[in-house]
Amino acid sequence: MTPAKYDVLAIGNALFDVLVRTKDDFLVRHGMAKGSMALIDQAQAAAIYADMGTATEISGGSAANTIVGLASFGARTAYVGKIKDDQIGKLYAHDIRAAGVAFDTKPASEGPATGCSYILVTPDGERTMNTYLGAAQDLVPADIDEAQIAAASIVYLEGYLWDPPQAKEAFLKASKIAHGAGRKVALTLSDSFCVDRYRAEFLDLMRSKTVDLIFANESELHALYQTSDFDTALKALGQDVALGVVTRSEKGCAVVEGDSITLVPAASIEQLVDTTGAGDLFAAGFLFGLVRNAGYENAGRLAALAAAEVIQHIGARPQVSLKELAQQHGLPV
Numbered sequence: 001m002t003p004a005k006y007d008v009l010a011i012g013n014a015l016f017d018v019l020v021r022t023k024d025d026f027l028v029r030h031g032m033a034k035g036s037m038a039l040i041d042q043a044q045a046a047a048i049y050a051d052m053g054t055a056t057e058i059s060g061g062s063a064a065n066t067i068v069g070l071a072s073f074g075a076r077t078a079y080v081g082k083i084k085d086d087q088i089g090k091l092y093a094h095d096i097r098a099a100g101v102a103f104d105t106k107p108a109s110e111g112p113a114t115g116c117s118y119i120l121v122t123p124d125g126e127r128t129m130n131t132y133l134g135a136a137q138d139l140v141p142a143d144i145d146e147a148q149i150a151a152a153s154i155v156y157l158e159g160y161l162w163d164p165p166q167a168k169e170a171f172l173k174a175s176k177i178a179h180g181a182g183r184k185v186a187l188t189l190s191d192s193f194c195v196d197r198y199r200a201e202f203l204d205l206m207r208s209k210t211v212d213l214i215f216a217n218e219s220e221l222h223a224l225y226q227t228s229d230f231d232t233a234l235k236a237l238g239q240d241v242a243l244g245v246v247t248r249s250e251k252g253c254a255v256v257e258g259d260s261i262t263l264v265p266a267a268s269i270e271q272l273v274d275t276t277g278a279g280d281l282f283a284a285g286f287l288f289g290l291v292r293n294a295g296y297e298n299a300g301r302l303a304a305l306a307a308a309e310v311i312q313h314i315g316a317r318p319q320v321s322l323k324e325l326a327q328q329h330g331l332p333v
Contacts, residue, residue: 001182002151006102007075007291009152011144011174012063013136013160013167014081014105015115016088019276019314020055022120027128032120037129037191039163040118045132048118058315059095060117061136062190063158065277065316069284069306071100072322074333075291078102078148080174084135089114099317105143108135125272125311137164141173149174150181153291156283157211159190162198175210186213188283195223206241213243215283221246234261245300247282252304255296264300267308277316281306285322294332302331 027034030048040048064079071077079096083089085107092114096103115134121127139161149155155178161167175185187205189195195202202224205211214237218230225233237244238256246254248266255262285306289299305325309318326333 004153004183005076005151006078006153008067008070008154008156008287009078009080009149010063010067010156010158011080011161011171012061012158013115013131013133013139014064014083014092015061015117015131015133015136016057016092017060017117017119017276017316018049018052018055018057019119019121019274020052022053022122024122026051026120027122032128032130033193034122034128035126036193037131037160038193040130040132042112042132044130045116045118048130052118056314058317059092060316062160062188062280063156064096065280066156066188066284066287067101068096068099068317069281069322070288072318073284073288073302073306073326074323075288078152080105080139080143080148082108082135082139082143083114084108084111086113088116089135104145104148108138111135111138119276121274121276121314125275127274127276133164137167139164139167139170141166141170144170144173144177146177149177150183152178152183154184154186154287156186156188156287158188159194159198159202162194162201172210184212185210186215186283186287187211188215188279189220189224192219192223195220199224199226203240209242211241213245214241215245215247215279215286217247217279218249245286245303247279247307253282253300255300257296262296262300264297264304267301267304269308269312271312273312274314275311277310278307280316281310281318289332292332298332302326305329305331
């Protein structure tokens, strides 16, 4: 096998995050399901933005957050996501490249604007997302570069990509290329509402070995197998995919490989500020542990550390070097 140029290449919806602290009555007023991700159109985006208070605006997108986290650990990374050649798109491209991530996807010259996700953070730290996909929905198979995909040890895909039909085709093309090159493919289920929309298709991706590694949180796992019993769902996951990683908030995570289960505790925090990006940065730490052959327990500890860092401040990207943070905790980097 040809040596990999990248440790991880991620493919996702390239979105600019607009974060604001708000109260629960804002969610009620706009008919939002707390903790969910809803797709909205341009008119809805404008209405939400007009009603929001002072916001923090930063580059985001689930898989992009993960890949920036990986770069912060010191991994060799690349990202594929569609933006428009507009002001926000230029900011987005600058941010991800400044983080040390290779980003070569050609921006759209026409069509909808660069996508935005309006993220409402309530006092309990829970985040509710309303996403205008914009240009992100125009990611097409032609945006998938075969040589770049084949050059990554792990190709990481976000479940949200299953919403735009052309992005779904790009997703499948990338998986086929990766497996043809002897690489691994990982998928995050993204959101329990996303699982509800595509349960049968996600299960087929796993059972057909289109993906090798699944990331899920507890609610996504329950939604996937339509059971409230965690042990039953975890056992089913172990049978359906080569490797599964399930986050359980303060209860840590469970790593399942066939009948084998590894439990890893959560990292301690001083204050929960914003859960945005917790799963994204968890995936970053775990994938980093995998590509460094650190073992499942150390990978889980790296993941927990990264998630703990990001939930203690506003925004879904690390504010410190995750490599240095891991070193301070005696974890392998």
